[in-house]
Each structure stands twice: as structure tokens, then as C-alpha cells.
Amino acid sequence: MTGEEDPPPSVVDRLPLLTALHAACAAPQPGLLPEPPPEPPGPVVPLPAPDAVRVADGLRGRASPVAGFLPRPITAGALAAILAHAAAGYPGDLPGCHEAPVTVTPHVLVQRVTGVPAGAYRYDRRRHALVAAGGTGDARTTALRTNTRWALPEAAAAVVPVGDQATGGTTFGDRWYRLQQAEAGLVVHRATLAASALGLAARIHSDGTNPATDAALGVRGPLRGLSFLLLGTPRPGSTVTGPLW
Ligand SMILES: Cc1cc2nc3c(=O)[nH]c(=O)nc-3n(C[C@H](O)[C@H](O)[C@H](O)COP(=O)(O)O)c2cc1C
Numbered sequence: 001m002t003g004e005e006d007p008p009p010s011v012v013d014r015l016p017l018l019t020a021l022h023a024a025c026a027a028p029q030p031g032l033l034p035e036p037p038p039e040p041p042g043p044v045v046p047l048p049a050p051d052a053v054r055v056a057d058g059l060r061g062r063a064s065p066v067a068g069f070l071p072r073p074i075t076a077g078a079l080a081a082i083l084a085h086a087a088a089g090y091p092g093d094l095p096g097c098h099e100a101p102v103t104v105t106p107h108v109l110v111q112r113v114t115g116v117p118a119g120a121y122r123y124d125r126r127r128h129a130l131v132a133a134g135g136t137g138d139a140r141t142t143a144l145r146t147n148t149r150w151a152l153p154e155a156a157a158a159v160v161p162v163g164d165q166a167t168g169g170t171t172f173g174d175r176w177y178r179l180q181q182a183e184a185g186l187v188v189h190r191a192t193l194a195a196s197a198l199g200l201a202a203r204i205h206s207d208g209t210n211p212a213t214d215a216a217l218g219v220r221g222p223l224r225g226l227s228f229l230l231l232g233t234p235r236p237g238s239t240v241t242g243p244l245w
Contacts (some may be wrong), residue, residue: 034167109121143210154232158231205230
């Protein structure tokens with residue numbers, strides 16, 4: 001059968017709500033960035049100089065681990081590099097985006113990082129430091145899927161881009177959703193590549209994006225975790241026997 005006789009299914013016909021979402025988000029609705037909510041102060045943990053690493057070097061070996069992580073610590077320099085790359089700027093038209101993402105802030109749950117106490121932190125890019133976010137630091141909940149339940153306790157850290165999904169809509173309209181999702185993706189994918197370039201590995205676990213994780217992170221008010229990236233030393237081989245996710 002040729003491609004013409006058997007065309008691929010039409011997304012527009014099959015997923016009208018997704019089509020409407022994309023149409024709404026693509027509409028030009030220029031606006032001003034909302035004032036971010038005040039960031040509560042907390043104890044500051046300075047990070048060491050980031051390990052020198054290029055995200056492009058992470059491309060070759062990058063793969064989402066299927067068997068979770070070995071419960072081994074990573075260095076603070078490695079975490080510093082991962083966060084510095086995750087919070088780097090990008091070419092775009094949002095004010096300030098050349099310096100850093102402007103609709104999300106990377107947060108991190110530290111579990112095994114040498115020299116950094118376990119806990120929940122916001123990454124302060126300007127100070128290159130972690131600011132304790134006041135959460136419990138424990139994101140394990142019964143609602144997690146099987147592979148996340150296994151991987152989470154053994155990962156070295158979780159990187160979570162955090163943002164306010166609502167407020168930007170008042171000035172940017174529906175386009176806010178798309179802008180913020182793009183930045184959230186940028187944060188987790190750059191963190192992934194930096195981890196890979198350092199000989200580590202990372203996997204997005206979308207089910208880790210939930211209210212329990214927000215509580216563990218100390219994320220409050222209009223803020224929400226928008227993605228959830230586990231990282232650490234990959235466990236070799238595949239020990240997954242149940243449904244993957
Ligand atoms: C947006 C996004 C969401 C994902 N969510 C999950 C998830 O919830 N659980 C999971 O195990 N993997 C998740 N992954 C990881 C994908 O399963 C993985 O990237 C995919 O299998 C391709 O493998 P690779 O990353 O090694 O190329 C997600 C990946 C992306 C890009």
C-alpha cells in the first residue's frame with residue numbers, strides 16, 4: 001500500500017482538543033511578564049564552581065535509564081554544573097530570557113550529593129547557591145508509578161522546574177502555557193545533557209509532578225512543579241519486570 005492510499009491519521013480530526021490548544025497557544029498575544037511571587041528566604045548553601053562540561057558532549061551517550069539508579073552520591077561540582085546549564089539563558093523574545101528562563105525556576109530535591117545536606121532547594125542562579133525551600137524533601141508517595149517508586153529513593157537528586165501556571169495568562173493569554181512548557185522542557189533537557197556529559201544519567205518521570213512533590217519541595221501559592229527529572233548514576237542493565245510506566 002502506498003503512503004497516498006494509507007495516509008497517516010489526521011491529528012486535527014482525531015484530537016480536536018489538542019488542535020484547539022495548539023491554535024490558542026500559537027496566537028500572538030504579546031504581554032508583559034508578571035511579577036514573580038516573592039521568594040521566601042531560607043538558609044543558603046553555596047555551590048562550588050561547576051565542573052567544566054559542555055552540554056553538547058552529553059548528546060552521544062544520553063539515554064533515559066530503564067533500571068533506575070545506583071544509590072551513589074554525585075559531587076557538588078557535578079550538581080552545580082547540571083543546575084548552571086539547566087538555568088542558562090536561550091535566544092528568544094521574552095525579556096531576560098537570554099540570561100535565564102523567565103517563567104520557571106529550577107528547584108532540586110537533593111538526596112545524595114557530597115557536601116550538600118539532603119533537602120529541598122531553589123536554585124539561585126545569580127548567587128550560584130541553593131536556597132532551602134522549606135519542604136520536607138521527601139517526594140515518595142503511594143501515587144507514584146512502579147518505575148518511579150523504584151528509581152526515586154536511589155537517585156542522587158531530582159530537578160524540578162517550578163512556575164506559576166496561572167498569573168502569566170492575564171497578560172500573555174493562552175500563549176503563557178506554551179512559553180512555560182518550552183522553558184520547563186529546556187530546563188530538564190539541558191540538565192539531562194549536562195548529567196550525561198558528566199557520565200551520569202537522567203530520566204523524566206512525569207508522575208513525580210504532583211501535589212505531594214510540590215509539598216516536598218516547599219512549593220506554595222500559585223507555584224507548581226512542571227516536570228520531574230531524576231538523575232544520578234545509572235544502574236546497569238534492565239531489572240524492570242513490571243509495567244514500565
Ligand atoms: C515529556 C516527557 C515525559 C516523560 N515522562 C516519563 C514518565 O512519566 N515515566 C518514565 O518512565 N519516562 C518518562 N519519560 C522518558 C521517556 O520514556 C524516554 O525519554 C523515552 O523512552 C525515550 O528514551 P530516551 O530518553 O533514552 O531517548 C518522559 C520523557 C519525556 C520527553
